[in-house]
Amino acid sequence: xxxxxxxxxxxxxxxxxxxxxxxxxxxxxxxxxxxxxxxxxxxxxxxxxxxxxxxxxxxxxxxxxxxxxxxxxxxxxxxxxxxxxxxxxxxxxxxxxxxxxxxxxxxxx
Amino acid sequence: xxxxxxxxxxxxxxxxxxxxxxxxxxxxxxxxxxxxxxxxxxxxxxxxxxxxxxxxxxxxxxxxxxxxxxxxxxxxxxxxxxxxxxxxxxxxxxxxxxxxxxxxxxxxxxxxxxxx
Numbered sequence: 001x002x003x004x005x006x007x008x009x010x011x012x013x014x015x016x017x018x019x020x021x022x023x024x025x026x027x028x029x030x031x032x033x034x035x036x037x038x039x040x041x042x043x044x045x046x047x048x049x050x051x052x053x054x055x056x057x058x059x060x061x062x063x064x065x066x067x068x069x070x071x072x073x074x075x076x077x078x079x080x081x082x083x084x085x086x087x088x089x090x091x092x093x094x095x096x097x098x099x100x101x102x103x104x105x106x107x108x109x
Numbered sequence: 110x111x112x113x114x115x116x117x118x119x120x121x122x123x124x125x126x127x128x129x130x131x132x133x134x135x136x137x138x139x140x141x142x143x144x145x146x147x148x149x150x151x152x153x154x155x156x157x158x159x160x161x162x163x164x165x166x167x168x169x170x171x172x173x174x175x176x177x178x179x180x181x182x183x184x185x186x187x188x189x190x191x192x193x194x195x196x197x198x199x200x201x202x203x204x205x206x207x208x209x210x211x212x213x214x215x216x217x218x219x220x221x222x223x224x225x
Binding site for chain 1: 211217
């Protein structure tokens with residue numbers, strides 16, 4: 001069974017720090033990888049997608065992909081209290097995504 | 110703005126009383142998905158449509174059905190809701206990928222279902 005693993009957290013960081021979120025996956029054939037942010041009671045919101053090995057930056061967010069080691073990470077620079085949410089890692093399978101259970105991030109002022 | 114819309118946002122139904130949730134999209138995506146999400150859990154895929162082709166997950170109960178009358182609309186029918194079906198139901202859309210490649214999925218706001 002294809003799996004996506006995340007530490008459930010909570011990951012606590014002070015405001016202004018870098019938050020590092022990690023995800024590992026089991027299907028070596030996966031080709032697409034996504035990070036979603038989900039606030040309590042709301043639907044997931046896409047924040048990053050990455051398809052190739054290496055880093056991809058978008059504003060304060062950097063996604064990192066290492067297919068050989070089967071992990072993908074998300075760095076959030078200059079963390080803000082508004083970044084406090086659950087971050088879901090999703091890995092692309094055939095016509096669908098496999099989601100991890102998410103890491104809860106808490107950013108304290 | 111292109112978007113995914115779900116109605117209603119909140120639905121209360123009685124045990125065993127059929128309920129229909131709707132989803133519409135203006136993204137012109139050919140793939141539409143229905144997920145169930147319970148508190149502190151990952152979204153659980155129920156089924157998806159690739160164009161008109163229906164794809165059911167092996168562990169989706171028969172109690173859950175879906176219809177896609179056209180590209181823009183998709184419905185989730187719960188024929189006899191049980192207390193365990195209380196959850197957030199999420200609709201998502203995506204462009205279809207060649208060779209099964211999965212692209213970004215965009216979610217609607219969800220429908221919170223309560224079963225009394």
